[in-house]
Amino acid sequence: xxxxxxxxxxxxxxxxxxxxxxxxxxxxxxxxxxxxxxxxxxxxxxxxxxxxxxxxxxxxxxxxxxxxxxxxxxxxxxxxxxxxxxxxxxxxxxxxxxxxxxxxxxxxxxxxxxxxxxxxxxxxxxxxxxxxxxxxxxxxxxxxxxxxxxxxxxxxxxxxxxxxxxxxxxxxxxxxxxxxxxxxxxxxxxxxxxxxxxxxxxxxxxxx
Amino acid sequence: xxxxxxxxxxxxxxxxxxxxxxxxxxxxxxxxxxxxxxxxxxxxxxxxxxxxxxxxxxxxxxxxxxxxxxxxxxxxxxxxxxxxxxxxxxxxxxxxxxxxxxxxxxxxxxxxxxxxxxxxxxxxxxxxxxxxxxxxxxxxxxxxxxxxxxxxxxxxxxxxxxxxxxxxxxxxxxxxxxxxxxxxxxxxxxxxxxxxxxxxxxxxxxxx
DNA sequence: TAGATTGTTAATCGATTAACAATC
DNA sequence: TAGATTGTTAATCGATTAACAATC
Numbered sequence: 001x002x003x004x005x006x007x008x009x010x011x012x013x014x015x016x017x018x019x020x021x022x023x024x025x026x027x028x029x030x031x032x033x034x035x036x037x038x039x040x041x042x043x044x045x046x047x048x049x050x051x052x053x054x055x056x057x058x059x060x061x062x063x064x065x066x067x068x069x070x071x072x073x074x075x076x077x078x079x080x081x082x083x084x085x086x087x088x089x090x091x092x093x094x095x096x097x098x099x100x101x102x103x104x105x106x107x108x109x110x111x112x113x114x115x116x117x118x119x120x121x122x123x124x125x126x127x128x129x130x131x132x133x134x135x136x137x138x139x140x141x142x143x144x145x146x147x148x149x150x151x152x153x154x155x156x157x158x159x160x161x162x163x164x165x166x167x168x169x170x171x172x173x174x175x176x177x178x179x180x181x182x183x184x185x186x187x188x189x190x191x192x193x194x195x196x197x198x199x200x201x202x203x204x205x206x207x208x
Numbered sequence: 209x210x211x212x213x214x215x216x217x218x219x220x221x222x223x224x225x226x227x228x229x230x231x232x233x234x235x236x237x238x239x240x241x242x243x244x245x246x247x248x249x250x251x252x253x254x255x256x257x258x259x260x261x262x263x264x265x266x267x268x269x270x271x272x273x274x275x276x277x278x279x280x281x282x283x284x285x286x287x288x289x290x291x292x293x294x295x296x297x298x299x300x301x302x303x304x305x306x307x308x309x310x311x312x313x314x315x316x317x318x319x320x321x322x323x324x325x326x327x328x329x330x331x332x333x334x335x336x337x338x339x340x341x342x343x344x345x346x347x348x349x350x351x352x353x354x355x356x357x358x359x360x361x362x363x364x365x366x367x368x369x370x371x372x373x374x375x376x377x378x379x380x381x382x383x384x385x386x387x388x389x390x391x392x393x394x395x396x397x398x399x400x401x402x403x404x405x406x407x408x409x410x411x412x413x414x415x416x
Numbered sequence: 417t418a419g420a421t422t423g424t425t426a427a428t429c430g431a432t433t434a435a436c437a438a439t440c
Numbered sequence: 441t442a443g444a445t446t447g448t449t450a451a452t453c454g455a456t457t458a459a460c461a462a463t464c
Contacts, residue, residue, distance in 0.1 A: 009430095047431090078409075082411070093308045094309060101300065107408055191413065197227075198401050201222075202382055206379035206380040257423065271420080420463100430455080
């Protein structure tokens with residue numbers, strides 16, 4: 001289960017495998033071959049086997065892959081079993097939507113607090129998550145060993161917040177803003193969800 | 209400006225170039241070299257030049273690239289000037305957040321309606337976008353030549369809605385659900401925003 | 417003109433695909 | 441055992457990087 005030098009392309013397919021395997025498991029299917037899984041996902045059997053073999057041999061010759069075992073391995077690889085904690089910074093419509101709809105726990109992250117500067121939000125509890133004053137963000141993050149910070153706040157405050165969070169020792173920033181967080185501390189990883197880039201790509205793809 | 213055979217890797221960098229160029233323009237900078245742009249974006253100068261040359265030569269030897277011209281070209285490449293129309297299907301927290309926060313027009317898409325099955329929402333106007341009964345979605349899409357459908361509705365209804373929309377002739381589906389839309393009509397493009405995949409990738413990256 | 421920087425070709429690198437021996 | 445399918449090595453393909461002649 002070594003992960004040295006596994007390319008990001010492989011990594012980004014892992015959640016997708018996980019998703020398909022979960023579906024299959026839910027359908028009561030117990031095993032699957034690389035060929036069958038590849039066909040369903042629009043990949044090649046070779047690629048599926050290569051991908052899994054980056055982390056070790058999870059299959060069995062002549063049989064295929066045991067779905068629940070494979071799922072468990074991927075879960076472990078992705079760190080979904082690590083019990084990470086997270087906070088949400090910015091409880092506007094998007095932050096609110098994430099707190100309400102997104103099943104963080106299913107992805108191994110427990111949201112332990114939310115932060116906003118708006119007085120009317122502070123003290124409220126949204127889907128069991130309490131909203132605090134952003135003024136206390138830094139000390140909270142330090143005091144509670146927060147692993148992940150979700151940025152759903154307005155552009156203007158993003159860079160500074162990201163910098164502070166990195167210095168406060170968070171391990172990952174889940175960035176929903178369209179701001180690029182280029183030069184952040186090396187020990188802090190940034191994962192972007194750029195809605196803007198996504199719709200522009202779609203625009204390209206529908207343009208002849 | 210031919211786009212035959214340009215790889216998706218190149219395409220996905222285009223919105224990012226666009227973003228950086230917009231920043232530079234806002235800062236009053238008029239020209240930039242491939243080297244300088246590459247440094248800012250964490251790419252190589254070669255890659256920047258190769259990328260732009262997929263679509264034609266927008267630079268000038270000994271000078272660099274004129275930022276506003278380059279921006280205009282990218283806008284054209286991405287189809288941001290085509291005046292696409294879109295509708296939002298599912299006005300839950302996320303659909304609501306998009307209507308309220310996301311500047312569709314800046315990305316060349318005009319949202320002309322939203323749809324939901326919940327009676328209390330139907331008839332409301334959110335940020336100038338009227339909410340209709342989903343029962344009328346298909347005929348609306350056909351009647352108004354809708355280009356893009358934004359899917360922000362619950363899992364259960366996703367596959368069928370996507371299928372209907374493809375058959376109704378929409379060109380692109382912007383899919384915010386965690387449902388994979390594998391076997392959709394060839395003429396309809398699907399662009400996914402998989403929050404789930406994104407946070408799992410982040411989880412991996414912070415896991416040692 | 418000299419200097420700078422592009423456009424473009426060639427070289428390198430990495431990822432995907434194919435093939436097949438190992439083995440369940 | 442025979443059949444199936446993996447794990448893994450080798451071949452291919454594509455993308456990135458380097459180099460440099462063209463030219464502003």
